[in-house]
Amino acid sequence: MHPAILGLTTIVLGVGGCLAYFYLSNQFLDKVLFPASGPHAGRNINRANMIRPWLFLFPAIFALGLYLAYPVFETLRLSLTDRDEGGAFIGLANYSQMMSEPKFWEAMRNNMLWLVVVPAASTALGLLVAQLTDRIRWGNFAKSLIFMPMAISFVGAAVIWKLVYDARPEGTDQIGMLNALYIFFGGDMPQTWLTIPFWNNFFLMVVLVWIQTGFAMVILSAALRGIPEETIEAAIVDGANPFQIFFKIKVPQIMGTIVVVWTTITITVLKVFDIVFAMTNGQWETQVLANYMYDKLFRANDWGVGSAAAMVIMLLVTPILVWNVYNARKEMR
Amino acid sequence: MDNIAGSKSSLTWAVHISVAFLVLLWLTPTLGLFVSSFRTVDQIQASGWWKAPFATEQNLTLRTASPDTAVRQGDLFIIEGNVFDEDARGEIASWGISSRDINAFQPGETADLRREGRVTLQANGDYRLENDGPFEGSRGVRLFATAEVPPELTLENYETVLSSGRGNDNMAKAFFNTLTVTIPATIIPIVVAAFAAFALAWMDFPGRAILIACVVGLLVVPLQLALIPLLKLHLGIGIGKGYLGVWLAHTGFGLPLAIYLLRNYMVGLPRDIIENARVDGATDFQIFTKIILPLSFPALASFAIFQFLWTWNDLLVAKVFLIDSTGQTTVMTNQIVELLGTRGGNWEILATAAFVSIAVPLLVFFAMQKYLVRGLLAGSVK
Numbered sequence: 001m002h003p004a005i006l007g008l009t010t011i012v013l014g015v016g017g018c019l020a021y022f023y024l025s026n027q028f029l030d031k032v033l034f035p036a037s038g039p040h041a042g043r044n045i046n047r048a049n050m051i052r053p054w055l056f057l058f059p060a061i062f063a064l065g066l067y068l069a070y071p072v073f074e075t076l077r078l079s080l081t082d083r084d085e086g087g088a089f090i091g092l093a094n095y096s097q098m099m100s101e102p103k104f105w106e107a108m109r110n111n112m113l114w115l116v117v118v119p120a121a122s123t124a125l126g127l128l129v130a131q132l133t134d135r136i137r138w139g140n141f142a143k144s145l146i147f148m149p150m151a152i153s154f155v156g157a158a159v160i161w162k163l164v165y166d167a168r169p170e171g172t173d174q175i176g177m178l179n180a181l182y183i184f185f186g187g188d189m190p191q192t193w194l195t196i197p198f199w200n201n202f203f204l205m206v207v208l209v210w211i212q213t214g215f216a217m218v219i220l221s222a223a224l225r226g227i228p229e230e231t232i233e234a235a236i237v238d239g240a241n242p243f244q245i246f247f248k249i250k251v252p253q254i255m256g257t258i259v260v261v262w263t264t265i266t267i268t269v270l271k272v273f274d275i276v277f278a279m280t281n282g283q284w285e286t287q288v289l290a291n292y293m294y295d296k297l298f299r300a301n302d303w304g305v306g307s308a309a310a311m312v313i314m315l316l317v318t319p320i321l322v323w324n325v326y327n328a329r330k331e332m333r
Numbered sequence: 334m335d336n337i338a339g340s341k342s343s344l345t346w347a348v349h350i351s352v353a354f355l356v357l358l359w360l361t362p363t364l365g366l367f368v369s370s371f372r373t374v375d376q377i378q379a380s381g382w383w384k385a386p387f388a389t390e391q392n393l394t395l396r397t398a399s400p401d402t403a404v405r406q407g408d409l410f411i412i413e414g415n416v417f418d419e420d421a422r423g424e425i426a427s428w429g430i431s432s433r434d435i436n437a438f439q440p441g442e443t444a445d446l447r448r449e450g451r452v453t454l455q456a457n458g459d460y461r462l463e464n465d466g467p468f469e470g471s472r473g474v475r476l477f478a479t480a481e482v483p484p485e486l487t488l489e490n491y492e493t494v495l496s497s498g499r500g501n502d503n504m505a506k507a508f509f510n511t512l513t514v515t516i517p518a519t520i521i522p523i524v525v526a527a528f529a530a531f532a533l534a535w536m537d538f539p540g541r542a543i544l545i546a547c548v549v550g551l552l553v554v555p556l557q558l559a560l561i562p563l564l565k566l567h568l569g570i571g572i573g574k575g576y577l578g579v580w581l582a583h584t585g586f587g588l589p590l591a592i593y594l595l596r597n598y599m600v601g602l603p604r605d606i607i608e609n610a611r612v613d614g615a616t617d618f619q620i621f622t623k624i625i626l627p628l629s630f631p632a633l634a635s636f637a638i639f640q641f642l643w644t645w646n647d648l649l650v651a652k653v654f655l656i657d658s659t660g661q662t663t664v665m666t667n668q669i670v671e672l673l674g675t676r677g678g679n680w681e682i683l684a685t686a687a688f689v690s691i692a693v694p695l696l697v698f699f700a701m702q703k704y705l706v707r708g709l710l711a712g713s714v715k
Contacts, residue, residue, distance in 0.1 A: 060529030067585020151698035153646030
């Protein structure tokens with residue numbers, strides 16, 4: 001069968017099944033279980049209305065519980081068991097094994113670097129672009145071009161940047177832009193950028209900064225637009241220069257948004273796997289937690305240590321999780 | 334507000350220039366890949382993509398016509414012709430008859446091939462091969478040259494990647510696989526989340542506040558946690574690795590953002606409309622499908638774009654829940670990673686394959702940017 005037809009059939013079945021659930025379950029509730037007619041019409045309607053929210057919510061709660069809530073506990077449990085001994089409880093042995101591995105500490109160190117550099121750089125650049133494009137006529141056009149990498153997959157971005165970092169032997173024409181520039185400005189010989197320990201981390205981070213700046217820009221730009229004009233006019237009347245206006249008037253007023261952008265990018269950084277996987281696969285000291293975990297899981301086939309690594313990632317996002325819930329509850333009151 | 338006082342033209346110019354510089358910086362890497370995807374293998378190897386509009390200097394291996402085309406003129410046997418193909422012409426800078434010394438002769442000079450005669454090569458590729466006796470062998474003489482080859486853009490790479498390529502070079506199947514993953518993985522969470530968001534926004538039932546808090550909390554749970562337990566579960570209940578599993582996984586992972594976005598939007602809808610409809614005897618199901626859904630279109634669209642981009646671009650979920658050892662269900666991102674491993678230096682295939690996979694999200698992005706921005710502003714928590 002042609003792959004297109006096969007795909008179409010599966011699509012129709014998948015989506016159709018989902019729609020059928022909602023339609024049929026509601027029909028069943030209204031027509032069969034508690035019909036809104038006959039002797040008990042009123043009571044039936046009330047009962048149906050008590051059940052209906054759960055009918056509406058059931059697939060969502062089921063999927064959320066199964067795919068996000070249950071794994072948190074199950075991964076915790078798995079991280080305390082040993083697969084080879086048939087899932088016996090072995091306490092923190094997986095964690096201590098993980099911590100004795102230099103690769104884990106390399107991943108931790110790199111992850112901390114990523115966590116510092118990427119959110120800071122993306123937010124700062126996003127803020128810069130948002131501020132600069134705010135006043136010029138072609139600002140929206142410029143913004144959509146800088147925003148564009150958001151649509152590109154991490155894998156696609158990895159290929160794009162691999163071409164930038166490409167290195168050819170000395171003496172031949174460089175086809176990687178970075179090396180071409182490096183030679184042009186007097187560099188002695190072409191560098192294989194992705195294999196230089198420590199610094200290669202930054203070459204990988206550039207890719208994520210390139211993608212995330214657009215996101216930061218869009219949100220911060222909206223926040224800048226939301227600043228009441230009176231405060232800025234007052235500052236101008238008082239003789240503030242553009243830099244003072246920006247740093248002393250505008251930035252403090254959008255601090256809340258900056259924090260949201262920062263934490264959002266932080267979460268993305270913790271989860272990011274594709275860029276390292278596609279560009280270096282953790283070689284040359286570029287390992288990060290998410291890729292370390294994948295390695296343990298599907299290459300070393302070590303579910304225990306893999307789960308322990310996943311729990312470390314969970315631990316790192318927990319403060320953000322608590323803060324999010326706290327904020328949401330505050331807003332709802 | 335710009336020109337109330339102070340800030341004047343000198344700064345405005347600085348702003349224009351810096352924005353132009355940033356835009357260029359952001360665009361160039363993608364442009365490089367895009368240009369490369371239209372160049373031939375030789376061109377990519379010989380020079381940077383930014384030289385694509387100019388002639389490049391390349392080392393070529395050429396061959397004269399075979400001996401049976403020789404003509405006899407008096408005592409001499411002569412073969413004449415042009416070493417270039419009909420469509421690819423170049424300017425020869427220097428040439429040679431041995432691969433060890435390819436710059437031995439200038440255009441117009443004559444080289445002695447001993448038993449095979451003498452050959453003269455002109456700058457435009459015309460050659461004249463003459464010998465005192467008949468030529469032997471069945472193949473022409475090999476010549477080596479350094480030539481200026483004019484720029485050439487081709488769709489050949491796209492043809493290879495989309496139809497004629499073999500093995501990993503052909504993306505057509507992966508393209509359909511990606512579509513098969515993406516379309517249901519976009520629609521199913523929207524349907525499920527819309528019903529849930531409606532219940533959370535407009536229906537009264539115990540535990541509603543806790544549920545909303547849970548959704549917000551789950552927004553940040555890293556999906557790495559889900560890989561091991563759910564893969565075990567999928568294998569356990571027999572759906573194994575396949576489309577159903579990957580749809581369910583994408584649905585689960587996409588739901589928190591979907592519910593959060595849609596609930597925030599639906600709460601803002603006017604209460605009057607919903608209550609009037611209820612008074613007129615509409616059931617909740619009717620209110621939902623006839624009033625809420627049409628009114629929520631902007632929120633639905635923005636989530637749909639997110640989920641589409643996310644599932645189209647995903648690698649991890651597909652690698653864990655979908656791709657099996659047969660490779661029949663591989664998606665484009667995975668195929669590109671495999672190409673990176675096996676054909677890391679073949680930029681013509683790599684660049685084109687990457688561009689095929691980027692094209693659809695870029696189209697969606699530029700067509701629906703308005704909704705994407707709106708969604709980001711509404712739900713910048715994820």
